Amino acid sequence: MSFSRKLWFPLVLFIFLFTTGSFAQQEKNKKDSIYSVIYFGATDCYYCNIEKNISNISKMVTEIKENYKQLNIKTTIVSMDKDIAEGLKFIEKYTTRNWDEIAIGSFYKNELALTYLNKTKIPGVPHLVVIKHVTVDSDLSVPVSISDEVLVDLVGGTQIDGWLKENYSFKK
16 A cells, blocks of 8 residues: 555646646647738739729728738738839739738849749749648747648739639639
8 A cells, every 4th residue: 555655646737747748738739820921923914003993902902901811811912023213113003001011122032023933834923822821820929830721812803803702702
C-alpha cells in the first residue's frame, strides 16, 4: 500500500504536466484563416480607370467585410505602375479609405504580382483574387501561413462585375 501511494503522486504530477504542455502546444498550433482580397490595376489599364469600375471596387472593399463579418478579411490594392507617384495617384482614385494594404510599382515584377497575379489563368488587369491563407501561430506568436488556396480568380471588368453582383461569392 505504501509503495503505490508513493507512485501515485509522481504519476498524477506527470500526467498533469504532460496534458498541460499538450494543451498549450495545441493552442499554439491552433489554425486560423486569413482571407486576402487583392485587386490589381494600373494607370494604363482602360477599365481600371472608368468610373463604374472605380465605384464598384471602392464599394466592394467595404461591403465584403460587412458580408463576411465572421471571417478575417483583409483588402489590398496593387498599382502595377512603375512610377510610385503615378501609382499613388491611381490608388487615390479608389475613393474608399478602407484598404488594409497598398502596393505600388514594378509592373509584373511587383512582389504581389510575382507571388499571385503571374500564376493566375490570365495575368492581366484589372484582376481580383481572393486567397485563403491557413495560418498557425509561430513560437513568437505571429501568424505563419501553412497553406494558401485561391478561392476567386477574376480578370477583366465583366468577370469582376459579375462577382460583385453575386455578393462576393467564394464558391469555386
